[in-house]
Amino acid sequence: MNRTTQQDKLKKMKALATGLLIAVTGLLILAKSRHDLGAWAWVSAFAEAAMVGALADWFAVVALFRRPLGLPIPHTAILPRNKARVADALAEFVRDKFLGTDALLARLPAIDPAKRLAQWLAVPANARLMSDRVADMSGEMLRLVDDARVKAAVFQMLEQRVTKLDLSGVISRLLDILTEDKRHQLLLNEGIRRLSGWLDNAEVQKLFADRIVAVAGAEYPKMIGALGFIGINPEELGLKLAVALVKGFNRWLHDIGDDPEHERRRAFDDTVQSFIERLKTDTAFRERVEKAKTDLLSHPATRSYVGGLWDSLRARLESDLARPDSTLRAMMAEGFAAFGTRLAASPSFCESINAHFGTAIRSMAPTLRDTIARHIAETVREWDDEAIAREVESSVGSDLQFIRLNGTVVGGLVGLTIHAVLLVF
Known part of the structure; x- marks a missing residue:
């Protein structure tokens, strides 16, 4: 779901929750205008408790992201004020639950990267796509090395x-x-x-x-x-x-x-x-x-x-890579396709590739997982307080609005229950 869709859904859910709060508030005013006579007493009990539940849950949801009504109430704006702790916790969660060496190695047989690579390269369009990507990267490298400063540095x-x-x-x-x-x-x-x-x-x-x-x-x-x-x-x-x-x-x-x-x-x-x-x-x-x-x-x-x-x-290479009928691109596509065919036809080759994947994961995962965790923590720490609140609210805010809806309905039902108990006793 893209950001625009998330924000549209959040606005709709906020409007629905706020609309329900306004509705029970109006219902309470109407019941009080009837002096809680007869059945209006039940309506008043429901509406009053529903309004309290709605306001309490609105406060709870808003307090996660910002100060309600901008008031300096303690223990509000929880997410921005605890950004560093959230950053560390998120980084540790991703590192330990998703990037653990044992977890990655356990997933390797099911993924079977060699077989998937062979199947992917067996499709001519994919072999051509891989060739185009390598050719584009090669073209960028040629242009980089052609820079006068880079050429001078390389020659030196x-x-x-x-x-x-x-x-x-x-x-x-x-x-x-x-x-x-x-x-x-x-x-x-x-x-x-x-x-x-x-x-x-x-x-x-x-x-x-x-x-x-x-x-x-x-x-x-x-x-x-x-x-x-x-x-x-x-x-x-x-x-x-x-x-x-x-x-x-x-x-x-x-x-x-x-x-x-x-x-x-x-x-x-x-x-x-x-x-x-x-x-x-x-x-x-x-x-x-x-x-x-x-x-x-x-x-x-x-x-x-x-x-x-x-x-x-360089001129010859760039000229060839720029042509639709590039000889180098065609040769690379044929090479990738041949590699895929060879890989698919040789179980021992696949086993060797997968074994090397496992060795690479075993040797690189500890360093990479710590590096990725640090990157996540540092990135979240650098986010603006309002930005992190806005991003998280955009992602999960629409679901949190259900707390307000449930609080309104459950609060009203609790109000009815209390009113019934008071009538009995």
């Missing part, structure tokens, strides 16, 4: 972290991992395979040969001219020599690739191990690496380059 933070980073140590540890079990030889094999495969191409060989001939002609024109003088075509000879050089180099690459114990492989091993050892032990070399890192970070072009990369990426 990254710069500080990289400055403190032991780059030599990181590189040496990475190379240790890459060289473990001769993994670096696998990388060398792949590089040789690709390069030799490229040089096996006749068009590539012709390209290199042409370049060699052109360079030879430019660097040694007299020698090329002498060859022509003795009847040898320099271009044809140069092309044959160049092709032979390229093929010879390619055969050398194949030899390295086919022979695990090739001397060039051992030389490669020695070079890599020497480099790793220098990174670990050579102080001067480590200082050179750190200086290069510092120079790179401090150079204006680095910030400009990183900023340009980020601006380009």
Whole structure:
């Protein structure tokens, strides 16, 4: 029920209770005008007691929220004057009755969050809704990070972290991992395979040969001219020599690739191990690496380059997210739907998810429940006295008006009972 509806209902109930008070008051006046003769004595007894009951209950209800008629009567305006105690009591009630760890864990099997999530994501519209929500949040994050002050703070933070980073140590540890079990030889094999495969191409060989001939002609024109003088075509000879050089180099690459114990492989091993050892032990070399890192970070072009990369990426992401046929939104929707399908088809997966929920509740509930309780207490304490009275009265005031109605009717019936007893005795 919204606030407007609650207030309308409260006004109607107040009008009804007040109208009944006015009615019994008028009835009492009428009975007294007949001097309580005959049956009017009964009417007078009923109306008088009903009016007293109505006024007493009106006072009781009003005293909960404010001072009746604004008079400084003790023990009135109970709710505003005891706001702090009410705030603490409400916070403790919510914390202990609704947010207790045992209570939450006891409810977990019945809720079965994993199954409910799977069923919810099984509906395409829900998967799309989840995708849209994540996309909207991502868009907001992109706009936040695009703020000049945020960008500067993020870059400064990254710069500080990289400055403190032991780059030599990181590189040496990475190379240790890459060289473990001769993994670096696998990388060398792949590089040789690709390069030799490229040089096996006749068009590539012709390209290199042409370049060699052109360079030879430019660097040694007299020698090329002498060859022509003795009847040898320099271009044809140069092309044959160049092709032979390229093929010879390619055969050398194949030899390295086919022979695990090739001397060039051992030389490669020695070079890599020497480099790793220098990174670990050579102080001067480590200082050179750190200086290069510092120079790179401090150079204006680095910030400009990183900023340009980020601006380009952000623009692409924002452009895609803004389109009705967004690729990212569609991919996320498909991902959520696939996750829901996988979850629904795997009881063990569901059990694992629920177990993690239970673990999270067990570890987080004590802190969260105290935090929520403090938030409730502090929020209620900060409410204005009139505001808290108005809010509570708006919520339960219409039900409290029944006290006034009941007080009027019950009071009248008690008045009749007393009048009957007095007649007997």
